[in-house]
Amino acid sequence: MTLLSVEGLTVELPGSARPVLDTVHLRVAAGEVVGLVGESGSGKSVTARSALGLLPARAHVTGRVLVEGKDLVGADAARLREVRTSVASMVFQDPRAGINPVRRIGDFLAEPLRLVKGWSRRQAEARALELLAAVGLPDPPRHLRQYPHQLSGGMLQRVMIAGALAGEPKLLLCDEPTTALDVSTQAEILALLGALQRERGLGMLLITHDIELAAATCDRVYVMYAGRIVEEASAADLFGSPRHPYTRGLLGSTPPLTGPMERLHPVPGAPMSLAESAPGCAFAARCAFAEPGRCDQAPPGLLPLPAAAVPSTAAADPTGSADRRAACFRVAELPAVVTSEVAP
DSSP states (O other), X not given: OEEEEEEEEEEEOTXXXXXXXXXXXXXXXXXXXXXXXXXXXXXXXHHHHHTTTOXXXXXXXXXXXXXXXXXXXXXXXXXXXXXXXXXXEEEOSOHHHHSOTTSXXXXXXXXXXXXXXXXXXXHHHHHHHHHHHHTTOSOHHHHHTOOGGGSOHHHHHHHHHHHHHTTOOSEEEEXXXXXXXXXXXXXXXXXXXXXXXXXXXXXXXXXXXXXXXXHHHOSEEEEEETTEEXXXXXXXHHHHSOOSHHHHHXXXXXXXXXXXXXXXXXXXXXXXXXXXXXXXXXXXXXXXXXXXXXXXXXXXXXXXXXXXXXXXXXXXXXXXXXXXXXXXXXXXXXXXXXXXXXXX
């Protein structure tokens, strides 16, 4: 069952030289973990917020955002409230920005249950205790009485996850949930999210700038650049044989977790801002494979890869290659090995 289907979503803001999102297509099924990867400013968070109707009021939106088959673009307040309270929830980047600092943790968790479900205070607090236990906090009754400043960043992120699970959602949107945490706490939070996702059969969209993290935790991955999806593949295929130059650049600039240390090859230049635009491929100015007169004239579409463009190792995997797509005119010409090819 497809929980989230984004179809041709375009979001434009007044004063921007280009769309924040440009004909984005994306889907998340029940029980599936999908990654959305890209540098800061690529449009990842805006894509996730569209699933909850959290786009700016001044945004001009076209396309469709289907949650359980119902379009949220232009939906009224009642429909959005229904989605936010029972179908989809979001875990934001910074837990300290998402919880009122002068309210107790128990109020943060219990108040929505009382307002939305009409529960009594006792029922809501009992549910809050269950949620805190489910996310692994060691002393739920004590934490229920504490204020946000009395908890560490990792503990507070667990509270945020508990709040996201309060309405028993089917779809969990995680917007870089470990960004503000140390490495060991990041691993704990990711393990917790994975366990909750498997136990509850949730569909999950994981937004991250770490492509190796996405490859290790997701079933499928979308790579986004300047508001457009530039590659889609199974996690194994994407990590083993990336086909878009931008994806290859992200992997080439990431230090390996195992094996010998090698010189990193960062992607040259800087991501395109909303004050910039280009008639052709947005990545052309940073791409060593860009072909003048072609790549800078029109943006390439996101198309299925031809058989010749898929390495034999990936083609042998019956679970991944069929859904591979990339937005690059020269994808069939790229070498199979990721090297320093992104350097100018």
